[in-house]
Amino acid sequence: MAVRTLVVLILAIAMLSALVYPVSAYDIxxxxxxxxxxxxxxxxxxxxxxxxxxxxxxxxxxxxxxxxxxxxxxxxxxxxxxxxxxxxxxxxxxxxxxxxxxxxxxxxxxxxxxxxxxxxxRVWVTSVPKTNMKAGDTLEDGSYRIKLKEVGESGALVSIEGKNGVFEETYQSGSYRKFAGEFMVRVIYINQNTRDVSIETFRPGAPALTVDILTDKIVYGSNEDISYVLTLTNSGTIPLHGITMTTGSSAGVVGEPKLQQAVLDPLKVKKFIVPVRTPVTPVTRNILIESQVTGYDYKGNAYSEPASFEVQVRPYISIEKKVEAVRKSPKDSEMGTDGHFMITLTLKNTAGYRTTLEVRDELPSSMIPQDVERTEWTVLLDAGATKVISYTAKPTEAGSFTFRPATAQWNDKGETYIMESSPLTDAFIVRGSKVIVEKSTVSSYLYTGEMTEIVVTALNAGNSNVRITLVDSVPEGLALISGQLLWEGDLEAGASKKISYVVKAGTAGNVMLPAARADCTDVEGKKYIAVSDTPVIYIDDVLTTENNQISNEAKPSSVNAQTSKTPDTGNAELTRIEAAGFLLSAFITLFSLLAIIPALMYLAIRGVYR
Amino acid sequence: MEILAFIGCAMLFITFALTVLFILIKISSRLAMLVLVAVPLFAVIIMPGTSVAFLSYEHFLFAKGLVPVNNFHILLMMWSTLTGIILYTEFLTWYLTKGKRRKEEIKASDASEGAHKDGNDITSKIKEVFLKQGPSGK
CATH class of the missing domain: 2.60.98.40 (DU1608 C-terminal domain)
Incomplete structure (x- = not known):
């Protein structure tokens, strides 16, 4: 059992040695x-x-x-x-x-x-990886030429031809040689059986710098910290040493203009975070942040890489406008004319000093500010302070409304600056009726006794129904002949109602027609009045051609231009005689003139033949 | 609108002129003259307002506005033209008819008397010229 354990242990050590060998081989x-x-x-x-x-x-x-x-x-x-x-x-x-x-x-x-x-x-990096060669084979690596001359028991005879001449040497397995610190050849293994020789070459490595810049935003406020992150990558093959990064800005303040890093190994990444503060500016401007990264290889060769990034800096005064539609009742599904708009202006001063602002906000013409007299304010903003102005605006008529940006104006070193809030793109729809009354005449120039038609139109330009009573009246100087002066009924959204009547011109002079009036009651019971314009009718009492010319001269030029086209005659009894007489006399005159020559000829010829 | 008004007026006047010319050729020159004067005259008497408004409608202003051209001017122009045509037609018809008739009378008298005595006075010579180179041209 002990012998068996010993054998296993020896085998394990042998295997470990075999694994370790190649690693130690690359210590070269x-x-x-x-x-x-x-x-x-x-x-x-x-x-x-x-x-x-x-x-x-x-x-x-x-x-x-x-x-x-x-x-x-x-x-x-x-x-x-x-x-x-x-x-x-x-x-x-x-x-x-x-x-x-x-x-x-x-x-x-x-x-x-x-x-x-x-x-x-690690200085040397593989240039030509392991290559099997036989006697007579040649391997080229740049300006170096390796030729395997012969393989024998004593080793492999290799001839290396470089810029310093030809160098021949017998190599054993694992032996190597360096040439001028720029080239190294190594015989990995010589197979005595097949006479194959494995050779690889090495060259000195070099670091390579890659610089990337990242900021969290592109647009910053005045006096705001920029998160300026510079990522340095060594994409080369050997480490980079003595790395220094210098940072400068065209206008901002760089917290740490110089940062250092001892070493950056190949394929490693290092992030530098540089605190940069934006300048205080009254106008929007761009600032450039520039960095220069320098490092060295083991020989002291410098590697540099510049990098720059541009950011936009907003003025130190900022104004934001927010509009919120508030319905009369939360149950209402739509905003009506009984609701209101809550407008909030937020002012901010990021500078280190106090500033006086003139703030203006412009409402749509049909809206009335509720809790303020004017939508203009003078605001004193301390350094770094924020102030909020809120007010409400009441819509007086239906329609689709967009709000214009608010403005803040201030002085800085004798110069006046204006800052606008961001444009508000949302359109607010106010439900309700909006009646427009228009009044027009078919002819605005009449002779005494002549008649014309007057047309009154009521249009519901809103988006809900309305009940209207449309009333018009005839002024002095005109007499109502026929037609309708009153109408009462419902008008749907977008619908219109037209009433018309005929009047006869009385005495000469200018007659200003009174405004037609519409008494409106919308679906919510709200009552309001809409009125029309007041057109003018010009009445003339002359008729004959001679007098007509005189009266034309006395009339306004606009009317003259119109009447010269159609000088209508109003009184039939007078014109009948005079016009027919004029025509007849004109014809007789023409006839007489034309008949002179034939008549003379006639008389002459008759005299001759008599 | 102005060009439409001009076209409308022109069509009215052309129709009137063609009617008069038709009557002149097909019926009678005297009737054509009567129509020429009577139609505008009756129009003015029957519809004075409309007719005067029509006649005084201004189409153009020449010479920088100094010379207006109304329908009345166009009517006068038409009157003079058509009156001229009718008058001269009538006159020429009379003249040609008279010349032809005179020639025939002279031929008939020459044949009956057998002899012709030449006149030495100026009147006789003019007569001869008119008769030889008479309106017939023959």
Whole structure:
């Protein structure tokens, strides 16, 4: 039993070793290097946070001939050692063969230093994966050409041709060689039976920066904090070190303009949250936030990536308008003219100082404000304060209503600014009747004794039935001949009723017709009156052509233009004689003129033949 | 509306003119003259308001509004034209008829008397010219 257990244990160890071997084989991709951790400019008291280490400048001595500084090294927040450093002889210090500090210069109390950490880091990445080759085969990787010359008991003879010439060497299984720090070839396995050789190549990797910016909104208010998140991704093959992110804004205030990160491994993501506050502006404006991310690879090669984002900043004064329809009874399914509108204006000042606002709100013409005389207010808004103005408006007639935005006006440094609330797109329908009365005449210019028709129309432009009594009257100067002056009945929504009557013109002059009137009672019992316009009829007492011309000159130009087209004659007895006489005389004149020549000819010819 | 009014008036006047011309050709020139004057005259006497309104309806204003053209002007134009046609038709008819008749009379007198005595005075010469180159043209 013990022997059996021992065999199983040995087999397990052997299997584990077999599994571990390939992993350990790739240790050749790692190199122990002084990895660049970043450049820092530190004043006395400032510190640089590295991975596992903190470097702090304790004091700077600028008085001596050679400026110097005392630099402290902490490991995991525990003080370990202090170094006296300057920019010349003591410019480089190494702590515990793990951290190297290199002072570049000391100016104006600021110590510029580079930091490096001794670290085993994966530097080489696979370029050409494992490839089986036979004697005479060739493998190319960029400018390097690998040729397997022969395979024997002593190993594989490989010729590598690169930019430094041709190098031949016999490789065993697992052996490798690096060329100029930029290329490495490794023989993985030599199969002595088949004479196959597995070869792979490596190249130094490189980090790659990708920067994305995200904000929670696009539009911000004045003096508001922006959630500015910068996501940094290393999409390369080796880690990025000494990452610094600087952020600036065209107008806003950046809370932490410089942020640092020691290292970012390949395919890892790091999020930086930068507090940015929007400026205080009286007008809407755009601000640009720009960031620059810089990191270094293990050789100290810099990798930079800029990023920017634009946000809109609203003025520091904001006004919001809210309209709510309140029915008379909660049981009512629709808003009627007995209901009202509750209007709420919310004013906000996000600036750090007090402001006086002139607030105006415009109601539809048929609405009356209930609890205020005018819809204008002067409001004193303290810094950061919010104020609410509420009032009610009563609709006086039915229809579909939309409300216009409210405005707030204020002065800032001698300039006047106006802010409008957001447009209200909702249309509010008020149920009820709305009667429109129109009055018109068929002819507005008459001669004495002439007749014309007057038409009165009542239209229910609302959306519920109404009972109306339509009444009109005939003024002095006109006599009613026939027709209807009164009508009483129900008008459905959208329906109209027309009454008409004929009047005869009396004495000459201008007659202003009185307004026709409709006494309305809607379905809710509400009573109101609608009236028409007051058209004018012009009456003239002249008839003859001569007098007609004279009277035309005396008339208003608008009437003249109309009457010149149809100067209707009203009195038949007078025209009958005069018009017929005029026509007859005109004909006789024409006839006489035309008959002169034939008559003369007739007389002449008769005289000749006589 | 104005163009419709003009078209309506024009149709009325054309109908009137064609009627008069028809009567002139088919019936009698005297009756045509009577119709020409009587129709407007009776219209004015029977329907004075409508007729005067019709005659004074203004169609155009020429010379920047200085010269109005009413239906009355059109009626006068028609009257003068048609009266002219009727008068000259009547006159020419009379003249042609008279010339023909005179020629026949001269021929008949020449044949009966057998001899013709030439006149030396100016009157005789004019007579001869009218008779030779008479209205018949022959």
């Amino acid at each position: 991709q790692y190199e122990s290097l002084w990895i660049f951790q970043g450049t820092y400019e530190l004043a006395a008291g400032n510190r640089a946070e590295l991975e596992g280490f903190t470097v702090k400048v304790h004091s700077v001595d600028m008085d001596s001939a050679e400026p110097s500084a005392i630099v402290l090294v902490y490991r995991n927040r525990d003080f370990k050692r202090s170094f006296f450093m300057d920019a010349s002889a003591n410019s480089e210090q190494v702590y515990d063969n793990e951290l190297k500090i290199n002072v570049l210069g000391i100016n104006s109390g600021i110590v510029s230093l580079e930091t490096y950490k001794q670290k085993s880091e």
